[in-house]
Amino acid sequence: MSVLLVIFLMWAVTYPVRWLGLSLGRLHLPPFWLSFLQFVPVSVFAALVVPEVLGSPEWPRRLVACMVGGLLMWRTGSLAPGILGGFAAYWVVRGVGF
Amino acid sequence: MGKWAGWPSPDMSGRTLWGVSLPIAAPPSAFWPPFWRGFRALMPLWLGMVPFAVAYAVTARAAGLGVLETQLMSVTVFAGASQFAAAGLFASGANALGIVATTALLNARHVLYGLSLSRTLPLTRPQRVLAAQFLTDEAYGVAVVRGPQEAGGLSFAFLLGAELSLYFIWNLSTLVGALAGAVLPDPAALGVAVVFPLAFLGLLVPLLKSRVTVLVALASGLGAWGLSRFLPGGLVILLAGIGGALLGALLSSRNQPQEAQA
Numbered sequence: 607m608s609v610l611l612v613i614f615l616m617w618a619v620t621y622p623v624r625w626l627g628l629s630l631g632r633l634h635l636p637p638f639w640l641s642f643l644q645f646v647p648v649s650v651f652a653a654l655v656v657p658e659v660l661g662s663p664e665w666p667r668r669l670v671a672c673m674v675g676g677l678l679m680w681r682t683g684s685l686a687p688g689i690l691g692g693f694a695a696y697w698v699v700r701g702v703g704f
Numbered sequence: 705m706g707k708w709a710g711w712p713s714p715d716m717s718g719r720t721l722w723g724v725s726l727p728i729a730a731p732p733s734a735f736w737p738p739f740w741r742g743f744r745a746l747m748p749l750w751l752g753m754v755p756f757a758v759a760y761a762v763t764a765r766a767a768g769l770g771v772l773e774t775q776l777m778s779v780t781v782f783a784g785a786s787q788f789a790a791a792g793l794f795a796s797g798a799n800a801l802g803i804v805a806t807t808a809l810l811n812a813r814h815v816l817y818g819l820s821l822s823r824t825l826p827l828t829r830p831q832r833v834l835a836a837q838f839l840t841d842e843a844y845g846v847a848v849v850r851g852p853q854e855a856g857g858l859s860f861a862f863l864l865g866a867e868l869s870l871y872f873i874w875n876l877s878t879l880v881g882a883l884a885g886a887v888l889p890d891p892a893a894l895g896v897a898v899v900f901p902l903a904f905l906g907l908l909v910p911l912l913k914s915r916v917t918v919l920v921a922l923a924s925g926l927g928a929w930g931l932s933r934f935l936p937g938g939l940v941i942l943l944a945g946i947g948g949a950l951l952g953a954l955l956s957s958r959n960q961p962q963e964a965q966a
Contacts, residue, residue, distance in 0.1 A: 609769055609770075609773050609794070610773065610776070611800070612790070612794075612800045612803055612804065613773065613776055613777050613780060613781065614780070615800075615804040615807075616777070616780075616781045616786065616790060616803065616804055616807040617780040617781050619804055619807055619808035619811065620781050620782075620783055620786070620807060620808075620811045620814070621836060621837060623808075623811060623812055623814045623815045623818075624811075624814045624815075624817075624818060624836040624837070624839040625818070625832060625833065625836035626815050626818060627814065627815040627816065627817060627818020627819040627820075627821070627822060628818035628821060628822050628827060628832045628835055628836055628839070629818070629822070629832055630818070630819055630822055631821075631822025631823065631825070631826055631827065632826075637957070638953050638957055639953070640823070641952065641953040641956050641957060642949045642950060642952070642953040643819060643820050643823055643949070644952070644953075645916075645917070645920050645948065645949040645951075645952030645953060645956075646816050646817075646819070646820045646945060646949045647820065647845070647848050647849065647907075647911055648908065648911045648912070648917050648920050648921050648924070648948070648949075648952070649920050649921070649924040649944065649945045649946075649947070649948025649949045649951075649952065650813070650816065650817075650841075650845075650924075650941060650945040650948075651845060651904045651905075651907050651908035651911070651921070652908060652920070652921035652922070652924040652925035652928070652944075652948065653924045653925060653927070653928035653940065653941045653944035653945050653948065654841060654900070654901070654904040654928075654941060655901045655904045655905050655908060655925060656924075656925030656926060656928055656929045657925075657928050657929045657931075657932035657937075657940065658897070658900055658901040659901050660929050661929055661932050661933070662897075664895075667895075667898070668898050668901060671898045671902060672898075672901055672902060672905050675902045675905060675906065676905050676906075676909055679905070679906040679909050680909050683910070685745075685748045685903065685906045685907075686747075686748040688902060688905075688906045689748045689749075689751065689752075689899055689902045689903055689906065690748075690751075692898065692902040693751070693895075693896075693898060693899060693902065696895055696898045697895065700895060
């Protein structure tokens with residue numbers, strides 16, 4: 607199969623699922639499932655963070671970065687200082703040789 | 705932005721123009737400010753995005769894809785993890801259907817993002833068609849956390865701004881990587897992978913307002929860590945994401961039966 611066809615098929619299995627969720631906004635859902643959807647952000651963000659930190663071969667560095675970054679984001683309420691501060695902390699730990 | 709900015713506002717303040725009702729309403733000038741706020745809200749993530757798009761492009765080129773094919777995947781599929789996986793699979797000479805199936809598996813989680821967004825953000829059909837193409841983990845995260853802080857709540861303009869911010873940098877970096885990849889440094893050497901957990905942690909922290917949300921985050925996070933030992937990343941997010949949200953719904957329906965009945 608040609609590369610172009612594979613790329614097209616990759617698109618064909620990706621775009622519709624993105625569209626599907628967005629298109630179900632008017633679907634009437636019982637309270638349980640509305641509550642379910644309210645917990646999706648918390649649940650997904652945690653699932654995106656933890657394996658990337660604890661499952662990484664360089665987990666001690668990432669753990670320190672996330673502790674520093676998380677504290678900064680909690681104090682400032684803004685993303686950029688947390689990311690930059692956490693990244694700096696990562697390099698401090700890496701620089702010391704951990 | 706500038707073209708419409710100078711329009712006299714009195715004529716444009718209503719929802720009709722010369723008696724004609726405008727379904728997408730608002731004057732053009734009302735679109736761009738939230739668009740750019742969304743665009744800028746995602747810019748802290750560029751630091752992590754650039755090296756990864758470059759790395760994807762280098763991997764894809766090494767796997768034998770041409771510059772155009774490498775770029776086309778970023779333009780159409782536009783999903784980091786599955787593009788990486790595909791580049792790796794092309795390199796290993798994997799079966800084409802295997803590549804497509806892996807992509808479907810990795811990207812199934814997007815249905816959750818759309819569902820979650822569509823609860824708070826009613827979109828017209830053309831808006832859905834457009835917003836769907838550029839939906840990503842990062843744009844969803846920024847829209848769902850930062851969007852409600854906008855005056856009037858999350859808007860299509862803000863969402864699209866966040867989405868295109870990522871699309872722009874991902875595609876630009878893909879091009880740079882596809883053309884000049886061999887001379888650029890390896891992202892692992894730069895340590896930028898840590899930017900992704902940092903960004904999502906930053907989106908997670910303000911949501912941890914109650915005991916139930918903390919429990920959900922712990923269960924989903926640790927569950928994902930466990931699953932990630934034997935399942936691909938995108939599927940892990942989907943399963944842990946559903947599991948955690950189910951737990952949250954179960955706990956809150958058990959905690960508030962009186963309120964639900966009232």
